[in-house]
Amino acid sequence: MNAHAERFIRTARAECTDQLLVYNEQHLRRVLTEYATHYNSGRPHRALQLRAPADDPDVIPFPAQRIHRHDILSGLIHTYRNTA
Template sequence: MHEQFGRAIRREVTDRLLIINEHHLRAVLDRYSAHYNHRRPHRALQLLPPRPDQPIPEPGHISLRRRPVLGGLINEYEPIAA
């Protein structure tokens, strides 16, 4: 596991979430890794995700939709049509 990813998942998820069993842990890790790699902005990439799974919005796009992830523990934001 990448060291930075390990710190991020611990800080953002496992320190804040009660993990019930191994199945639950795997589901949480899978969902968070998808968020981390496809939606989460990374500073080293000028706030772009490493492997976006949707088109990147134009700068200055104002209308956003918030989507809770992992029961609202973290949020993802996506542009909406104006």
């Protein structure tokens, strides 16, 4: 478990907190909560063949006609989703 915790901390620092100015503890908690939600549900994982845990397993991804960008943490992180 220690290796998993260290990996999350290193990733959260590199992708999130090292690029933000944190005002106080409340701001830090809000940022880390939003990042943890993204990390655990919306971020691609290698063990899932680069699919996010929140993706529908019955849907086979294919090139879409339109792709929309969704900003997380006020644009610090971008996710891209297919639209019909």
